[in-house]
Amino acid sequence: MSAAAFPTPSDRVVDGPTPKHAQLREILRKAVERELPPGSPIPSERELAERYQVSRLTVRSAIGKLVEEGLLSRVRGKGTFTATRRIDLQLYLMSFTDDMRRRGLVPTTEILGTTSEIPPTTTANALGLGEAQAALRLRRLRRADGVPLAVERGWYHPDRLAGLFELDLTQSLYAQLAQHYDVRLDHAWQTVWAESADRETARLLGIKAGSPLLVFRRVASMNGDPLEDMTSWYRGDHYQVTMQLDRSSPDSGIPAKHGGTR
Template sequence: MKYLTVREHLRSLIAEELGVGDAIPSERELCGQFGVSRMTVRQAVDALVVEGLLERVQGRGTFVAQPKVDLQLRLASFPEEMRRRGMEPDLRVLAAELTAATPQLAAALELPVGADVYYLRRLRLADGLPMAVEQNWVPAALVPDLLEPEPASSVYDALAERELAPTWGEDVIEAVQLDEEVAGHLGISPGAAGLQIRRRTFSGDLAVDYGVSVYRGDRYSLWVPVSAPGPTLVPSRRRLAAVVGTRNEPNPKEGLA
């Protein structure tokens, strides 16, 4: 099919000659080069837009898109994930404090209501680009020095140092529209698409962390391996639905309220 020839030509240009933000040849140029109609050229371009290799900017043209990072659901810290992809991680601490567990947060972490928990809110960056806003709540009794002398860059590493390395977790994933405050931290427009992951993390049977992360939708694609149905991985009492089923962003001062 003719559009496949045009598509593979553009794919080669993206891989070998063009950089992020560069414009691709115009429809007229491609029509003349390959002797095809504009509809055929548009079909080829559409396929690469869907793949995330190109992006259209209204009134300006079609450009090479910023590559997306595959977000794999792994119990790994953000720095570990970014370094594995050859990117340099960084962070900015937005909040770090000791607070009391609300009823919902206490349920998520399996603590008494009012128990001390550390709250961390951080902006995660890779190669200098804002990638995600993370919130974490950790039982203070597990890692008393989490904020000393400064907030830990990796909650998972801090837990591992206490022989509480995460062994499993459970996620709730949903698409969200970024509010003005989060969008500002990420350097994109309010209302843009984001990917939100709520996670409870366990070391054995002990709940060690509850987190809410919001990732830029224009920089992440979610990769999830699947398999045939099998035995339930964890006891049903671990189900998140009754604990964190709300779709509202938790108030940093109130845990999951």
């Protein structure tokens, strides 16, 4: 992108108490958020330095911070581009398939593996299984418009969901559970944390090992019977989480809202 194609700056970087790199960062942030669609190239460091009359070190610092925030992304040999907008992941029980379609995206699912094996103790306890009782393990890769977004590795109750692997698991799992088992999960406890991508997860998601991920572990049930213990790894550069917070006492016995997407 030439400097002429970049939005004409209405702000200037001036001497003052605010560091120049911070001023330039906010100028660039405004252009990225208000005027440039995802995937748009921005001018080179040299062009930006000339345009705003600052050093290239100042430009590099401003751009680096916006890359860390996920607003810009660097492509080796090609330049710096506005990043793909993050999907707002709201915490409620909804099929991944339905959620992506609601956003106007085309969802697809790749089955990575189906096995029956002894789960970790935490999963056995979560699903109410006996000692050394096998559970159904399902691993899937979820895409939207061809872009890999999430890796799911989940465990399912072997008795209540017998025959699960005979279903078309490339479709919405929740729709399959409703259709074939009359199961409609109505409650879940979910824990969210940040994690760096290991090599296998990074390979599946098409990102570098060590890239940031949002991880969700959810135990879902119907009528109090736990049926699913699922952990999902979402790309940190494509997702953000929105939560509604209500004022309540930790001792009120009212849990926060939990959920996710499947």
